[in-house]
Amino acid sequence: MIKLLLSSALFVVVSASSNSTKVYICDSENSVAYHYTKNCRGIKPCTHDVLEVTVVKAKEKGLRLCGWED
Numbered sequence: 001m002i003k004l005l006l007s008s009a010l011f012v013v014v015s016a017s018s019n020s021t022k023v024y025i026c027d028s029e030n031s032v033a034y035h036y037t038k039n040c041r042g043i044k045p046c047t048h049d050v051l052e053v054t055v056v057k058a059k060e061k062g063l064r065l066c067g068w069e070d
């Protein structure tokens with residue numbers, strides 16, 4: 001029983017942290033993707049500010065994971 005409680009608590013922590021994962025986006029109206037690092041080659045051509053946001057926020061903006069990421 002304790003083991004069950006522990007594993008469900010762990011699950012909550014893991015899913016909460018994946019929702020608040022920080023990603024990087026180009027602050028341009030033309031950007032279509034978010035990135036796990038700001039050194040990604042997908043974000044290098046960005047001529048606007050690079051913003052750090054949560055992955056949830058990026059998805060709300062309609063962005064998808066950059067094609068250069070794993």
Ligand SMILES: [Zn+2]
Nearest residue numbers: 035040042066
């Ligand atoms: Zn990228």
